[in-house]
Amino acid sequence: MAAASERPAVARALKDAGLTALMAFGLFLPLIGFLTVSNIRNELVLQTRFRLLLTVVAIIAGARLFFTLVIEPWSARRRALASHRPLALPRSFTRIFTPFAIGFVLVYPIIALAGAGFSGAAKWIDNFGIQVLIYIMLGWGLNIVVGLAGLLDLGYVAFYAVGSYSYALLALNFGFSFWILLPLAGILSAFWGILLGFPVLRLRGDYLAIVTLAFGEIIRIILINWVDLTNGYAGISSIPRPTFFGIPFNADDNGFAARFGFEFTPMHRIIFLYYVIVALALLTAYVTVRLRRLPVGRAWEALREDEIACRALGINTTNTKLTAFAMGAMFAGFAGSFFAARQGFISPESFTFLESATILSIVVLGGMGSQIGVAIAAVFMIGGTEIMRELDFLKRIFGDTFDPTQYRMLLFGFAMVVIMIWKPRGLISSREPSVFLKERKVISSELVKEGHG
Amino acid sequence: MVFKGARGMDVFLQQLINGITLGSIYGLIAIGYTMVFGIIGMVNFAHGDVFMVSAFVALIVFLILTTWLGLTSVALAIFIMLLVAMVFTSIVNWVIERVAYRPLRGSFRLAPLISAIGMSIFLSNFVQVTQGPRNKAIPPLVQGDFELLNDGTFSVNLSFKQLVIWVITAILLAAFWYLVAKTQLGRAQRACEQDQKMAALVGVDVDRTISMTFVIAAALAAVAGTMYVMYYGVVSFADGFTPGVKAFTAAVLGGIGSLPGAVVGGILIGLIETMWSAYFSIDYKDVAAFSVLAITLIFLPQGLFGRPDVEKV
Numbered sequence: 001m002a003a004a005s006e007r008p009a010v011a012r013a014l015k016d017a018g019l020t021a022l023m024a025f026g027l028f029l030p031l032i033g034f035l036t037v038s039n040i041r042n043e044l045v046l047q048t049r050f051r052l053l054l055t056v057v058a059i060i061a062g063a064r065l066f067f068t069l070v071i072e073p074w075s076a077r078r079r080a081l082a083s084h085r086p087l088a089l090p091r092s093f094t095r096i097f098t099p100f101a102i103g104f105v106l107v108y109p110i111i112a113l114a115g116a117g118f119s120g121a122a123k124w125i126d127n128f129g130i131q132v133l134i135y136i137m138l139g140w141g142l143n144i145v146v147g148l149a150g151l152l153d154l155g156y157v158a159f160y161a162v163g164s165y166s167y168a169l170l171a172l173n174f175g176f177s178f179w180i181l182l183p184l185a186g187i188l189s190a191f192w193g194i195l196l197g198f199p200v201l202r203l204r205g206d207y208l209a210i211v212t213l214a215f216g217e218i219i220r221i222i223l224i225n226w227v228d229l230t231n232g233y234a235g236i237s238s239i240p241r242p243t244f245f246g247i248p249f250n251a252d253d254n255g256f257a258a259r260f261g262f263e264f265t266p267m268h269r270i271i272f273l274y275y276v277i278v279a280l281a282l283l284t285a286y287v288t289v290r291l292r293r294l295p296v297g298r299a300w301e302a303l304r305e306d307e308i309a310c311r312a313l314g315i316n317t318t319n320t321k322l323t324a325f326a327m328g329a330m331f332a333g334f335a336g337s338f339f340a341a342r343q344g345f346i347s348p349e350s351f352t353f354l355e356s357a358t359i360l361s362i363v364v365l366g367g368m369g370s371q372i373g374v375a376i377a378a379v380f381m382i383g384g385t386e387i388m389r390e391l392d393f394l395k396r397i398f399g400d401t402f403d404p405t406q407y408r409m410l411l412f413g414f415a416m417v418v419i420m421i422w423k424p425r426g427l428i429s430s431r432e433p434s435v436f437l438k439e440r441k442v443i444s445s446e447l448v449k450e451g452h453g
Numbered sequence: 454m455v456f457k458g459a460r461g462m463d464v465f466l467q468q469l470i471n472g473i474t475l476g477s478i479y480g481l482i483a484i485g486y487t488m489v490f491g492i493i494g495m496v497n498f499a500h501g502d503v504f505m506v507s508a509f510v511a512l513i514v515f516l517i518l519t520t521w522l523g524l525t526s527v528a529l530a531i532f533i534m535l536l537v538a539m540v541f542t543s544i545v546n547w548v549i550e551r552v553a554y555r556p557l558r559g560s561f562r563l564a565p566l567i568s569a570i571g572m573s574i575f576l577s578n579f580v581q582v583t584q585g586p587r588n589k590a591i592p593p594l595v596q597g598d599f600e601l602l603n604d605g606t607f608s609v610n611l612s613f614k615q616l617v618i619w620v621i622t623a624i625l626l627a628a629f630w631y632l633v634a635k636t637q638l639g640r641a642q643r644a645c646e647q648d649q650k651m652a653a654l655v656g657v658d659v660d661r662t663i664s665m666t667f668v669i670a671a672a673l674a675a676v677a678g679t680m681y682v683m684y685y686g687v688v689s690f691a692d693g694f695t696p697g698v699k700a701f702t703a704a705v706l707g708g709i710g711s712l713p714g715a716v717v718g719g720i721l722i723g724l725i726e727t728m729w730s731a732y733f734s735i736d737y738k739d740v741a742a743f744s745v746l747a748i749t750l751i752f753l754p755q756g757l758f759g760r761p762d763v764e765k766v
Contacts, residue, residue: 027545030510031583034517044591046516152563199751206496206566210701211750214743217698221743225736353694357570364567410578416571421556424564 013068021061135382137281139362139374141331147368149324150304152209155216159189159329161351163336168236178242189333190326197325223348235347242341367426467609468727474615476723477622481677482700483715485670491710498569501697502576507542507678508688538675546671581690588689702746708759
């Protein structure tokens with residue numbers, strides 16, 4: 001059977017790859033084949049890059065050939081063996097994985113210190129650990145709005161911005177400490193969540209998404225243009241850094257290091273910040289898990305499944321939606337004030353639509369409603385793009401002008417499309433029932449309809 | 454954000470001309486949103502970036518024509534730019550639909566939206582990586598203007614390029630109207646919009662019709678892109694997002710799914726933006742457009758020409 005059917009398969013694959021090459025050539029000819037550059041007189045002129053174009057086309061055709069000859073038969077065989085069902089994690093996996101993951105997160109700074117040494121660890125704890133945890137927290141916050149209540153929010157970053165600017169402005173102008181402003185920023189963001197949530201309650205699905213996007217953009221434009229308050233594009237700098245419950249992290253006599261008898265190093269603050277964000281993220285997860293079992297959490301999920309049925313059952317949909325908006329916004333506010341305190345500098349550049357899209361994609365790619373899925377997606381997407389910064393060895397292959405960081409967002413967008421096609425329901429597309437009669441059964445999320453708004 | 458005081462008729466007239474020009478561009482993009490939403494119920498988030506790609510293609514064609522081939526005829530240059538941009542962008546959008554949206558048809562509702570957002574990020578970053586992050590500026594293509602009014606201090610001008618944009622928009626809208634109203638393809642499109650299953654049962658090739666919808670949407674976006682380059686003379690990789698959202702606003706304002714609504718909505722958004730810049734604050738012109746979006750959806754969700762959404766159990 002093999003020899004007879006294989007030759008036509010190869011011929012077909014070659015023809016297919018040829019067509020792909022032709023298509024790719026046509027698609028990439030204008031934008032890769034030609035480069036627009038400014039000459040000395042600042043006029044735009046063209047340069048050609050046909051060698052690069054041919055390389056790209058060859059790579060794509062090769063990938064297509066590989067896909068049709070190797071991947072497709074392999075996945076067809078696999079599909080024939082296993083019934084086509086979404087990945088359903090057994091409950092025992094969740095029970096074992098969660099404590100293990102939390103344990104790993106808690107000892108991560110020690111591993112980083114041991115692995116990368118004292119000077120190298122700052123990068124791994126700060127740029128990698130804290131960055132990923134901020135997005136995990138934001139993902140879990142948005143998960144309340146999108147995953148549980150089914151309200152598609154494309155302007156989530158607005159609440160993150162409100163939290164950041166609340167902390168920055170109140171800390172600079174009134175000198176309040178981080179620990180007073182953290183809850184305050186959360187409350188202010190929740191207030192804005194209600195304020196913006198109120199008018200859009202009647203909207204459903206995609207419309208809600210677009211209006212929240214518009215609100216997000218409006219807040220960003222106001223942050224840019226209200227220069228008296230926010231200092232516009234230049235942003236706010238020298239924001240007070242958080243203290244160890246009143247003890248500053250500096251080299252003074254009453255600083256953290258001197259008081260506790262350590263040698264001063266900036267690492268103390270980084271590790272402290274790391275544990276603060278771990279605590280905040282775990283708080284978000286804990287509150288979400290508990291809320292799902294309260295009447296309001298049940299109402300959120302009922303609302304996601306069927307709004308009309310909800311109303312018929314006497315659930316106050318207005319209050320239910322507003323609480324979801326407010327809870328989500330509050331966690332974004334916490335994350336925002338943490339972000340401002342960690343950076344010491346904020347500007348409207350940090351709160352673009354791209355951030356909202358990133359957070360939403362983390363929630364959807366992870367599998368909506370699934371806490372573990374969101375965390376894994378955040379590690380992959382944010383951690384992955386952060387690691388792109390580290391790939392200096394690629395310079396040795398592609399020459400010194402090659403800058404891997406340029407390709408971060410390109411690959412990010414590409415990954416979003418690929419993961420959606422591969423697993424439209426997200427990486428972990430199963431969920432436990434929140435109410436069960438006799439025994440817990442894992443149900444496929446094919447059976448629940450999220451995001452109808 | 455203060456009211457800049459009452460201005461004379463002349464300022465109003467000038468802003469009217471500018472607003473209609475800008476509005477034509479928005480309207481052409483808005484048709485793409487409204488058609489795609491009408492037929493598969495999806496907000497094609499990448500449409501603004503498809504528009505930006507078409508603007509880049511038009512710019513590159515312009516450079517090939519002028520700096521390499523030494524073409525001097527402006528009319529011919531515009532024609533070739535339009536043609537190449539339309540054909541190329543149509544192919545791009547056809548491929549995008551095949552690769553990123555078709556596998557997700559019938560999947561749950563957020564999947565195509567996320568895929569489209571991913572595509573939008575991919576397209577804008579692809580252009581950034583391949584063409585660089587700088588603004589690309591070209592010399593003006595069409596120069597000169599008519600002086601319509603002059604009271605000594607302020608003159609109202611209708612520039613030739615604005616006139617060219619109006620004429621091209623009008624011709625293409627007429628052609629587009631013919632396509633949708635009179636041809637086989639247009640009938641198939643309207644049938645698919647009403648009921649895809651029934652359309653398939655009576656022999657309409659639904660997949661092909663949806664592909665053609667994306668092709669037409671891209672062709673109109675390419676016209677908008679070419680005119681954008683012609684009008685502003687500058688384009689950058691990030692120029693897809695804001696016009697995209699504004700065009701979507703236009704589609705919503707006109708009533709999503711309604712083709713005349715998209716054009717009227719586009720012109721209204723263009724006018725609101727230019728009038729706001731003239732009378733209130735140029736910094737907040739985007740806020741004005743986005744507020745219109747929010748207000749329309751809240752108070753008039755079906756838009757100006759749309760059919761109201763009936764809620765069925």
